[in-house]
Amino acid sequence: MEKAREFLEKGAAGDGAARVSRLTFPPHKPHRESSFYEYFILRGVRVDRVQPGSISLSFRVPPRLTDGEGNLARGAIASLIDEIGAAVINEGSQPMDVSVDMSISYISAAKMNDELEITSRCLGRVGRYFGTTVLIQNKTTGEVVAEGRHSLFRVPASKM
Template sequence: MEKAKELLQVTPEESQSLSQHLPPLTPNSNFCFYEQFILRGIHVDRVEPGLVVCTFKVPPRFTDRTGKLANGSIANLVDELGGAVAHTEGFHMNVSVDMSISCLSTAHVNDELEITSRLLGRKGGYSGTIVTLRNKATGELIAEGRHSLFGRHASKM
């Protein structure tokens, strides 16, 4: 348990580094911590029915202590972009049911990634998506995630 606590301990340098990237939250802010921390930096390149293609330059806050893109960051990108491609305008957001992610390579700080999210299909309120993360410079596949979502849609009655 002590080893786990030691590994999770944030150094003063790490704390200072993170605080430099985020504006302070105030009671009257029009943004939330999540939007500022996670979604900032994702550039949408193309949107078509069932397809979203984005570019993302890996910031230091998305990496582990070795400077590699953290697995949790990959999971978050799969969740956000899988949910985005499955969203239907005018309906409530879907909730994640299941995610399966294969991490095949690594990315580092300032690597530019191309993230492609595709809708595999929809049956009732259930949707399936696949999200791929590739190094834009080399074309190397970093990770592939399958994401299942459910959303209750308005009745046809």
């Protein structure tokens, strides 16, 4: 991860594509450490409150997650909904949850450095199938930025 961070901070000079193709990342250990993707998306997220079936988080929109117009990118919103929707049902020692379906309503824009409040709730569970909802709001204005519904399936533990 340090190699990637160093590369991104220095910028791609001239032979950027060749430099990127030479980067190597050792596989991460699921449930023991964050992947590069998780680190990139979730860096800066602060946990405000955790209750059974619900979590509330704060997040200041960083430049790395904005589009060309300075708005929080829609892909970043989808990634936050994916990660935080899964976090609300995480049980630590349980096997990984796999996203089955997401439905996202993009309602308003969030600008770089806006403070956001993200609330995720578990809607229910049937066997190994879970439903969650994630609401992203501007903490200052209360305006809803996006709302997502996320369904996940808990992969059964390996018997190997």
